[in-house]
Each structure stands twice: as C-alpha cells, then as structure tokens.
Amino acid sequence: MRGAWAGLGVAAATLLGAVAAAPAPQWSAGPAEGRPYVYLEGAVGSVLQDTLSVTNPGARPLTVRLSARGAPVAFAVRTVTVPARTRADVPFAVTVTAATPPGEHTGTLLATSGGRESRVPLHLRVSGPSLAALTVEDVTTDRSGTLRYTLVNRGNTLLTPRVAVRADGVLGTVLDRPSRALPVTLRPGERSVRTEPWPDRPALDSVTVRLSVTAPGAPQATARTEAVFVSGPAWATGTAALLAAVGAAAHAARRRRARPGPTPGDPVEERARAEATAGANR
Template identity: 70%
Template sequence: MRGVRAGLGAVALLGVLAAAPPPRTDAGAESWTAAPAAARPYVYLEGAAGSVLQDTLSVTNPGPRPLTVTLTGRGAPVAFAAATVTVPARTRADVPFAVTVTADTPPGEHRGSVRAEAAGRATVVPLHLRVSGPRLAALTVEDVRVERSGGSGDSGTLRYTLVNRGNTVLAPTLAVRAEGLFGTVLDRPAQALPVSLRPGERVTRTAPWPDPPALDSVTVRLTAAAPGAAPATARADASFASPAGVGALAAALLAAAGTTAYAIRRRRR
C-alpha cells in the first residue's frame, strides 16, 4: 500500500472535530452502507507513537447494480488499499486502510473520520485514536498587561496569554489578585475559563476590571491552573491616576496644608 507511510502530524490530528456529523440521506439513492468491520459504531485504533495502525471498512451494496464508492479520510491522513472501489450488486467489499502515527504525536485521545461517498450521498464513520505514552500537563501564563480605557483610569482591562506546554488538552482556571499601596484592591478567586487548550496552543484573552483604584500603584498577579498541571503565576505593575483621584488628592493636600498652617499660627500666638 503506497502512501501508507504518510505522517500523522500532532497538530493536524488534534485539530479535528470531536464528533463526526451525521450522514446525509437521499431518498432516491441506493441503500448502501459503510461501517467498520464487526459492525462497530466507530473505528477505534490504539497504539504508540511511531506505529502503523490498521483496520477495515465494510461497504455493502444491496442494490441491483454495481456501486462505485470513493473513500477518504478526514482529520488524519488515512491510506486506503484503494481510494475508489466498485462493489458488485448484492455484495459487500471489505477495504483495508491504515494510519501511521508519527513519533511526535502526543499521547491521549484524538479524533478523525472515514468518509465513503457514492450515489449522491455520503456516510461519515468516526475514527477514535488513542496514542499510548506518558501524559504531561503543563500550563503557563504570559504577557500580562493592565490597560486603562481611554487613559482616564475609570476602568481597566487585564490582558494575558495562556500557553499549553504539555501534551494533553487542558481546561484552565484563572485567579486574579492586585495589591496597591494601601492594601488589596482586587481579589478574584479561581474561575473556569471558556477555553480548551490543545498541546502547543496559545491563546490571548482579556478580563475586565470595571472599578480599578482612582489613584494608586498596583501589582497584579494572575494565577492559571489546570487539572494535573502545576499552578503558573505571572505579574504586571500599573499606576492609576484618574482626574477624580488627582483632584481628591489635591484637595486633601490643600486641606492638610491649611490645617498645618493654622496650627503653626496658633503656636506662634
């Protein structure tokens, strides 16, 4: 089988859909079927990185005429013994196929599909691949910045980047804490994020800070975590000086200066 050695890259395999769409139906088409051998609901392959995994797709033609079927793989490079098969009337054809897993494919569950098309319709068979090997969960949070809306300091935005440094899919959480000159000004406990990180993936996200201090110098710390991964923390420094805060500080300083001057005059008298 030429072409069987086509590599199964980690990124290409992990980027496929988690579930195959239901097959399209056509009332006018022949009632042919395509399914994994032994009538399984999906193709299941298991092995280590660097191995060649094989299975068989059964195409059944119950109609009175020969049926020509085109076979392709999606989400993973699947090599069939024949990409196009003509199945005689009232006959079943078993077509072998193989998937080659490259040495750099990460351990864990992966998804693909096998597609058979004939007589104006298609059948999609899910392909589940499990790659054995040690699993590593590692997460980092990077490029933390504090941005002020319009430069006024009335509202702020936290911008950060999460990076999956391991070989498993991660569901991260994020906790935020900010310390100012006069104590804690922001304390958000860990919350689940609506994101799923594939191995090697990095995603930049933002979080609103609707009520930052009007006048303060703060240190913001973001702590990201995921099941099986050690917590990762990153920090950023920011200064807030809104017009209202500056005005309040000036008024306080003037009041303090007036009080001090009055006290000095009283002592002199």
Template identity: 70%
Template sequence: MRGAWAGTLTAVAALLGAVAAAPPPAPPQWTAQAAAGRPYVYLEGAAGSVLQDTLSVSNPGARPLTVRLGGQGAPLAFAAKTVTVPARTRADVPFAVTVTADTALGDHRGSVTATAGGREVRVPVHLRVSGPSLAALTVEEVRLDGSGTVHYTLVNRGSTVLAPRLSLRADGAFGTVLDRPARPLGLTLRPGERLARTEAWSDPPALDSVTIRVRATAPGAPAAEAGAERVFVSGGALAAGAGVLAAAAVATLAARGRRARAVPERPGLPVEQAQLADVTAGADR
C-alpha cells in the same frame, strides 16, 4: 369433470400471471467493512505515529462499481479518493490514520466512509492514543489596558486535555485593589492548544500604579502564573491632584508671609539678618 379442469387451469393461469407481474428480485447491494469482516476498525499507537488498516469493499453486482472513499473525525487518508471494484469482486483498500504530536491521550472516535450510487456506508474507527501522561499549563502574554481589561493567553504544553481554573489579583501602591478567587472557565484545552482570553475589571483605580497577577490551575498540572504592570492616571485624578498641589503652594506662601511680617524691620538690615539679630539679642538678655 370439465368444470374441475377449467377451474384448475384458471388457477394456474392466475398464478403464472402473478409471477410474471412480480418485480424481479433486487440485486444484492455492495458492502464495506473492516478487513476480515470486522465490524469496526481498532487502532492504537502513540502521538506522532502513523497507523494503518484496510477497508474491504465487495461488489456482488454484474457491473463494475466506483466507490468514493473518505473519513470523518480522524486524520485519515487513502492512497486514492476513489476505487473501481469489478463485478462480483472484493477490493481491499489500505488507509492510514496520522496521530499528530498534539493528539490527546485516550480514546478517539471517527469513521471510514464509502459512497456509491447514492448510498453511503460508514465503518466506525476506534483510536486509542497511548503514551506517558503529562499535564502542563502556562499563562503567557499578560497585559492590562487602560480600560482595566486583562488580556492573557493559556497554553496547554502537556499531553492531556486540561480544564483550567483562573484567579486574578491586583496590588496598588496602597494595597490590594482586586482579589478575584479561582473559578472554572468552562472550557478545555487540548495538547498544544493556545487560547487568548480577556477578563473585565469594571472599576480600576483612577490614580495608582498596579501590578496584576493571573494565576491558572488544572487537575494534575502545576499552577501557572504571570503578571503585568500599569499606571492608571485619569483626567479627573489629574485635576484633583493639581488642585491639591496648588492649595499646598498657596498655604506655603501664606505661611512664609506671616513669618516675614512677624519680624520687625531694622533700617539697613535685610529681613534674614534682622531675624538673626533678634535671636542674638534675646540670648543676651
């Protein structure tokens, strides 16, 4: 009987020792979520508006909790960058999302962030920008430099994101010298965005007056076009042209000399009068 009691006492002592050695349960962690327990923030409005919502931060601990607030992927602002939540309390912190006038229509993603004690909680933000859809594209500031490089600027003047295509055409004094068909540029332009670009022209003419036309298109937008002019004159072309002019001048002088030698001289008469006398004598005969 004593052996049974001894075994029971030993088991109880071991159990109490295990309980004493076990670490205390971890205190519940603070939480952050959209107000009313929503899993994410949903906002909808037109470009140029300011939209508001609330972030709820709960502190179940026994001490006050200071939380740093911020946002990512959206123009989001809190009234204060930090908030201190008392123990066993929930704080509802309002914030605002500014939808700028050049924000593209459609869905956008971001997040509200809360950071404290080396831990960060992110609450997703779903933003839908509504309004009339307008696709508008312009080509501006076109110029052609001496190396043949075409400079231009694309501007999205609408309310939708655009994926432009571009074509080039250049006409000289004797016809078309460049005809580059439309091709996608592999980029997108947000509403209000300006993008300066260049197009290389590896073999511009050596001697010509050229008009370059830059044409841009995008789905849903009217075609946009702008141009510029430039005169190309290379050193080699100038030398060749001077040689041609000199040869023409020599040929002209030689021809005049041959005509002068073909008319017989008459004493006392200039060459021009001698030519006229010969013509008159031929008519009399």
C-alpha cells in the same frame, strides 16, 4: 366482480405510486462491526490497522471517495465502487510517527459521494509517559481594564484549565477572583488567547495583576503585569508617574517585610556589626 377487480387495480396502482415516491435509502459509512467510532492504540513507530465499511442499499452501483483529516491515514484504495445492495470493507492503516506525542489524539475519516459526505470519528491513543504542563504568557492590561493573556499546553495530554485573578493596588487588594473553569480544552501544543473583563477597575491606582492557572495533573502556572489607572484631564500624566513611584515603593516595602531578618547570634552578622562599629569609632 368487474367492480372488485377495478378497485383492486386502483389499490395496486396507489401502492406502486407510494413505493415509487418513497426516497431511496441512503448509503452509509462507518467502522466495521457497527462500532460508533474507530479506536486505535499503540506506541510510537507502530502501524495500526482497521477497516471502514461502506454500505450501498440502493439499486445502482455507488462510487465513494475516501480521505482523512487530523491523522496520517493510508487507505487500501482512495476510491471504491460498491455494487447495489452490497457492503464494501476498505482496510486502512494509521502510522504513529516519532513526532506524535503520547496521549489522546483525534481525527476524522471522510467518505464522499454525490455531494454527500459521511464523517467517522477516529480516536488514537499513543502509549507512553504522559505529561501535563500548562503555562500562562503575554499578560497585558489595556485602559479599559481588560486583561489579555495566552494559555499554552506544553504537555502531551488534553487540558481543561482554570484561572484565578488577583490585583493589588497602592492601598491593598482591588480585585480577587477565585479559581474557575474556563470553557476551553487545550490539545497538546495548542495556544488559546483569552480576555478577562474588569468593568469595576479603580479610577486612580497603580496595580499589580497576577494570574494563576491550573489544570488536572499540571503544576500551577503564574504570570503578572503592572498597570496604572488614571481618570482625569491633562494632569493625569504627572499623577500616573506619582502613582507608579508610590506603587514601586509600596512593592519594595512589601518585599522587605517578607524578607526574613538576621538570625540572632549569627557569626557572620555579628562580625559585620563589629566591623561597622569599629569603623565608626575610628
């Protein structure tokens, strides 16, 4: 019997030791009612309210500091002390200011304690007419052929842009890349500087490079730049000037061919022709 009690004591001691060695459950912060994130929607000028829950499963009180990024959030308190094995619900409000454009916006609620930080996503939708607008600006081409350009979201919605590139030289098209999606999402007002490599650029040509960008719901935007590619020794300067002149002439010829001619029987054109003939006869 004595041996049985001794064995029971050892087992109990082992169990207590395991319990003592187990890590204490960590505190957590999140939207009330177990939601994965905070979602708010309203018009400009409205004040939207919700609650952030901080749960302390530990055996001691917990002090947590609250803050936010990316949104004008006002908490009822900035620091909250949560008793052991208790949850504290902290109200907060988001004011939709007049400077906030309609559309989707994101932010983050932060809870910090003891060197640990908990982040809660905040999604804000501001009601009102949406506008999808995208521009492409500052298009340049360097000697290596690399294209550099800037995309700008001029609207109030998120944009996922696509880009197409075409380059025409003196003798015809030298680059034609169809539209493709870019690995970027532009928030309202955001700018993104992009580059486009061109490893097989022509060694000797004068080209016009055109970029066309699109995004769902936005009208197409275009921009262009001129470039002269010359590979060779010192005579390159003269060749570049010649190519530039030839390229300008070719461009002018293309514009003339694209311009519609006079309509037969046009009274204005007939009168001008008659006056020119009369002047020649005099």
